[in-house]
Amino acid sequence: MRTVDRALALGLTEAEFALVCAKLDREPNEVELAVFSLMWSEHCAYKHSKKLLRQLPSEGPRLAMGPGENAGAVTVGDGYVLAFKVESHNHPSAVEPFQGAATGVGGILRDIFAIGARPIAILDSLRFGDPESVRTRYLLDHAVGGIGHYGNSIGVPTIGGEVYFEGPYEQNCLVNAMALGLARADGLIRSAASGVGNALILFGAATGRDGIGGASVLASAELGEEDAAKRPTVQVGDPFAEKKLLECSLELLDRGLLVALQDLGAAGLSSSSAEMASKGEVGLDIDVSRVPLREAGMEPWEIMVSESQERMLCVTDPETVAAVLAVCEKWEVHGTVIGSVTEERVLRVLDGDAMVGEMPVEALVDDCPLYDLTPSPPTSALYPAPPCVLGADVTDPREILLALLASPNIASRRPLFEQYDCIVQSRTVRRPEQADAAVLAMPGGGAIAVSIDGSGRRVACDPYTGTVEAVLECTANLACCGAEPLGLTNCLNFGNPEKPHIAWQLTESIRGLADACRALEVPVVGGNVSLYNESGGGPIYPTPVVGMVGELPDAARAGRSGFAVAGDLVGFAGPFRPSLPGSELAKLRGEELPSSLPPLDIAALRAAQRAIFEAVRAGALASAHDVAEGGFLVALAECCLAGGVGAVLDLGATDDLERTLFGESPGSGFVVSGSPDALAAVGELVDLDVFGTIGGDVLDVTSGRARVVVSLDDLRGAHSALAPLFP
Numbered sequence: 001m002r003t004v005d006r007a008l009a010l011g012l013t014e015a016e017f018a019l020v021c022a023k024l025d026r027e028p029n030e031v032e033l034a035v036f037s038l039m040w041s042e043h044c045a046y047k048h049s050k051k052l053l054r055q056l057p058s059e060g061p062r063l064a065m066g067p068g069e070n071a072g073a074v075t076v077g078d079g080y081v082l083a084f085k086v087e088s089h090n091h092p093s094a095v096e097p098f099q100g101a102a103t104g105v106g107g108i109l110r111d112i113f114a115i116g117a118r119p120i121a122i123l124d125s126l127r128f129g130d131p132e133s134v135r136t137r138y139l140l141d142h143a144v145g146g147i148g149h150y151g152n153s154i155g156v157p158t159i160g161g162e163v164y165f166e167g168p169y170e171q172n173c174l175v176n177a178m179a180l181g182l183a184r185a186d187g188l189i190r191s192a193a194s195g196v197g198n199a200l201i202l203f204g205a206a207t208g209r210d211g212i213g214g215a216s217v218l219a220s221a222e223l224g225e226e227d228a229a230k231r232p233t234v235q236v237g238d239p240f241a242e243k244k245l246l247e248c249s250l251e252l253l254d255r256g257l258l259v260a261l262q263d264l265g266a267a268g269l270s271s272s273s274a275e276m277a278s279k280g281e282v283g284l285d286i287d288v289s290r291v292p293l294r295e296a297g298m299e300p301w302e303i304m305v306s307e308s309q310e311r312m313l314c315v316t317d318p319e320t321v322a323a324v325l326a327v328c329e330k331w332e333v334h335g336t337v338i339g340s341v342t343e344e345r346v347l348r349v350l351d352g353d354a355m356v357g358e359m360p361v362e363a364l365v366d367d368c369p370l371y372d373l374t375p376s377p378p379t380s381a382l383y384p385a386p387p388c389v390l391g392a393d394v395t396d397p398r399e400i401l402l403a404l405l406a407s408p409n410i411a412s413r414r415p416l417f418e419q420y421d422c423i424v425q426s427r428t429v430r431r432p433e434q435a436d437a438a439v440l441a442m443p444g445g446g447a448i449a450v451s452i453d454g455s456g457r458r459v460a461c462d463p464y465t466g467t468v469e470a471v472l473e474c475t476a477n478l479a480c481c482g483a484e485p486l487g488l489t490n491c492l493n494f495g496n497p498e499k500p501h502i503a504w505q506l507t508e509s510i511r512g513l514a515d516a517c518r519a520l521e522v523p524v525v526g527g528n529v530s531l532y533n534e535s536g537g538g539p540i541y542p543t544p545v546v547g548m549v550g551e552l553p554d555a556a557r558a559g560r561s562g563f564a565v566a567g568d569l570v571g572f573a574g575p576f577r578p579s580l581p582g583s584e585l586a587k588l589r590g591e592e593l594p595s596s597l598p599p600l601d602i603a604a605l606r607a608a609q610r611a612i613f614e615a616v617r618a619g620a621l622a623s624a625h626d627v628a629e630g631g632f633l634v635a636l637a638e639c640c641l642a643g644g645v646g647a648v649l650d651l652g653a654t655d656d657l658e659r660t661l662f663g664e665s666p667g668s669g670f671v672v673s674g675s676p677d678a679l680a681a682v683g684e685l686v687d688l689d690v691f692g693t694i695g696g697d698v699l700d701v702t703s704g705r706a707r708v709v710v711s712l713d714d715l716r717g718a719h720s721a722l723a724p725l726f727p
Helices: 003-009 014-024 030-039 090-095 097-113 134-154 214-218 227-233 239-254 268-280 300-305 318-330 361-366 397-405 456-461 463-481 500-520 584-588 602-617 632-643 657-662 676-683 712-719
Strands: 063-065 072-077 080-088 118-128 158-165 174-184 199-204 260-263 283-287 311-316 334-342 346-351 354-360 428-430 438-441 447-453 484-493 524-530 543-552 569-573 623-626 647-650 670-674 688-694 698-703 706-711
Touching: 003 014, 003 030, 014 030, 014 354, 014 361, 030 268, 030 300, 030 346, 030 354, 030 361, 063 080, 072 484, 072 524, 072 543, 080 097, 080 447, 080 484, 080 524, 080 543, 090 097, 090 134, 090 174, 097 118, 097 134, 097 174, 097 239, 097 260, 118 134, 118 239, 118 438, 118 447, 118 543, 134 158, 134 174, 134 239, 158 438, 158 447, 174 447, 174 484, 174 524, 174 543, 199 239, 199 283, 199 318, 239 260, 239 311, 239 318, 260 268, 268 283, 268 300, 268 311, 268 346, 268 361, 300 346, 300 354, 311 318, 318 334, 334 346, 346 361, 354 361, 397 584, 397 632, 397 657, 397 706, 397 712, 447 463, 456 463, 456 500, 456 543, 463 484, 463 500, 463 543, 463 602, 463 623, 463 670, 484 500, 500 543, 500 602, 543 602, 569 602, 569 632, 569 676, 584 657, 602 623, 602 670, 602 676, 623 632, 632 647, 632 657, 632 670, 632 698, 632 712, 657 698, 670 676, 676 688, 698 712, 706 712
Parallel strands: 118 158, 283 346, 484 524, 647 698
Antiparallel strands: 063 072, 072 080, 080 174, 118 174, 199 311, 199 334, 260 311, 283 334, 346 354, 428 438, 438 447, 447 543, 484 543, 569 670, 569 688, 623 670, 647 688, 698 706
């Protein structure tokens, strides 16, 4: 086969192959072609998104480590920093869901301890198709199993997350994992290689053939009918090996033995070594014959591109090599000197005495071609209308409420998160479904809250506004716990960016993300881009997943979402302007997606959210819950279910009852409860209407001549509709 044909098979274009030849001043050999195909893949190079990502604000007073490292970090007081990041493992999970999801968790955990932070929590953001379909049941069951297997085994709690079910994810599910870690501010390490003559040490699991081609063949192309044949490109994880790797890495850092540290993820040795060399403006020599293997007869190119899990690469002074290897032996991980740092900015691959590859570092990392997109709004509907499961003739608010509570995107996730250990390490202050965001105790008595969110269907309606809503939904969740935002990470899941309508979705979404972060003064500390998420059935909904962390000074005052005290008053706060198009009710009625969403006043919403989190952290509110999917009446029902108590409410007359009860405007409205004096004080900070009292065992809501009365038992019965998915 001609070299150019092999290049095309590996995902390079003819023009890119010609550029590789020009950079080398010759045709690449087998090793070089494999390395270039990975380093220039979409998954590694972000060649269709890097220019757009430059819009995102990445400066802030609490920023400790920003974009460009394995994870970002913010300061959280008492000399500590919180590291966090979200990444995707979509294509592997669509092909082999258990290992795809498990190794997604393993990879994001390595990103955290690669900068010197001990992982303290995991969150997951999942998207699947129709929950009644055989494929969705298979993907969901195995992906959830993989997440639980890895997180539970390694001893890191899964403290929260989200899952949505929508038709466009049927063939291409999304599995995004977010991890957090804690470190001393003076304990962080970067990945830039330095010190000519320093040793390059590979430690961790042995290298095999699993994961070969994962970044190029699998993750940088659309899915197709041949997906089953791609299973060998999915990595295989071992959480017990990762636990040893974690402890080994942190001990090496605690003892000050390392100059630089990098995990091996996508593209394996190729990306980790090239990126370390690029950041340090040095070169590296690597001898693949020294790499510990678990399969005999592996070729040099296979060793360079293998994505076998649970491996790290570090740089250390020659005088400390023996100490590093001794720590590796203590933790029973392979520790092997495989190369050295060189002055010339070249990545050389040796196989014993033979030179099998020689590539300029700049060509691999810095000179990868970056493309300008050709965005154009779609001229016709991209997505079919969802199936109608609730006819327009159903107008009884009680019947609509129960249908919404039982719908896949609103029903309780308890059967899912009960498969995860959410309290190991003993930091968890608020478990899932106790509050709108997860809360973890920090040293010194304070706490951090973390939320992950993003509605692909609303972004499909309006990429700009839908993305702004995702950011505001996260800050609203933090506000309900009393937390002030510190930083944001994101995972941008989109279809094929070479198509104008997908390029438009991506461009508008990033613009919305940038504008929202600037307006809220929240820096983006890092993230991930996952493109080509489509199959023969079309693209996924554009799904920018937003993860955000916030800080509250007193863990004991972390907010709750459930009604807490019988006799307390119930109120509604915020500049809420609900609309029905694009809502969960519109989905149940089989309505087509609208082409836009109502614009948002970010300044007004920020002021309202600030008033809420200040009231929560001051102890003025007994509960706070933001209005999200399903609208106001669903939020009231969720407050009753979370608190195990009913409420009697009178909303007064309304011009449009259905829009008032079930319309949506994420991040802009809050159901709150507290004493009369407390709510009066909150009303001085934000628009607040008091309309009822907590008590009893029914939700009783009156609006004009309409009345909705539902027992807690009926609410629970509807809300548990997903339980059969997890027998």
